[in-house]
Amino acid sequence: MPEGHTVHRMARLQRKRYAGRPVEVSSPQRRFTTGAEIVDGRVLERVEAHGKHLFQVYGPDLVVHVHLGLWGRFGNRRLPLDPPRGAVRMRIVGETHYADLRGPSACELFDDVEVKALRARLGEDPLRDDADPDRVWARISRSRSPLATLLMDQSVIAGLGNVFRAETLFRTGLDPMLPGRELGRERFDALWADLSEMLREGERAGKIETLRPEHDPALLEPPDAGGVCASVVYAYRRTGQPCLVCGTPIARSEHRARNLFWCPGCQSR
Known part of the structure; x- marks a missing residue:
């Protein structure tokens, strides 16, 4: 989608x-x-x-x-x-x-x-000029649900899908299973800023490439046919491949009927 x-x-x-x-x-x-x-x-x-x-x-x-x-x-x-x-x-x-x-x-x-x-x-859309992150924080800070659930809930944040969920949680070092109410405002602000940055770059370029400049895309294995839309990424669809930051194999599980990808080393609590 x-x-x-x-x-x-x-x-x-x-x-x-x-x-x-x-x-x-x-x-x-x-x-x-x-x-x-x-x-x-x-x-x-x-x-x-x-x-x-x-x-x-x-x-x-x-x-x-x-x-x-x-x-x-x-x-x-x-x-x-x-x-x-x-x-x-x-x-x-x-x-x-x-x-x-x-x-x-x-x-x-x-x-x-x-x-x-x-x-x-609908929730707030990070790509809209009228987006209000305080409303998102109000929802997340009261929720017992894990971040992996909240970020895919279109009534919390509108427009986010599986690729950006995996990548923003990795880039901000957050455990996907961390309950929203345990996040804290400072880490939420970092998450919102990262999401806004990635979405705006994706909208500008017409593709999803989430690696920061210090991480060389040449380290990535060739993407599989199903991952063309997001081939230069940290975690999405990289199951078993070494993390580009710490070397830990990228993990995958099923969460609410969707694949969830994360690094157990970089994203532990």
């Missing part, structure tokens, strides 16, 4: 190519026909992201909400148009480019009340 930095990068690209101008909107797959007909020909006023959710605003009470889910893709190409290929849920056509949305878990027309209700269920 695309993490928050990917959706923010997508929003930035769509703002550049489509926002501020009328766009043609259609649903070749015919699963978003009514919504597409309502916004077709309107000016796309702005595009923004909150966590893993994308919002295209066409006016008051006219917001297209997209969640890519596990398989969704929102590709952009330069005109001229090609015939739709596969199940294209929504097509947006601008002056120079067009974008085809395929396989999302959600593509729906919301009014402003529905947008507000959805965003109220």
Whole structure:
């Protein structure tokens, strides 16, 4: 599933190519026909992201909400148009480019009340200028749940996925099983700052590379086919390989149906 930095990068690209101008909107797959007909020909006023959710605003009470889910893709190409290929849920056509949305878990027309209700269920997004880390700290500092659970809870921090969870816990030296209420404010501030830094770099570069300058990527083994999205990392999908800092083999376990990766040497309590 695309993490928050990917959706923010997508929003930035769509703002550049489509926002501020009328766009043609259609649903070749015919699963978003009514919504597409309502916004077709309107000016796309702005595009923004909150966590893993994308919002295209066409006016008051006219917001297209997209969640890519596990398989969704929102590709952009330069005109001229090609015939739709596969199940294209929504097509947006601008002056120079067009974008085809395929396989999302959600593509729906919301009014402003529905947008507000959805965003109220989401946690703070480190990539948004209006993010309030104090709200995140208030949730974490009262929780008995381990950090491994809290960081993947979209109602606590929006946009974080498995790769960034593993990498920020490693970079800040935190045991994934440490209860949130035992974290302490100073270490939380370091965690939030590290998350913000990595997500912003990921949004800028369009990929996840989390090694600090003092750690040589040449020390890494070639990534497996499933790890291409995050091949220059400390812990994610490096099970059994030596830690780049202390040499301890990277460990893996299953936590709430997701793989959890950490270094028992660097991340012990």
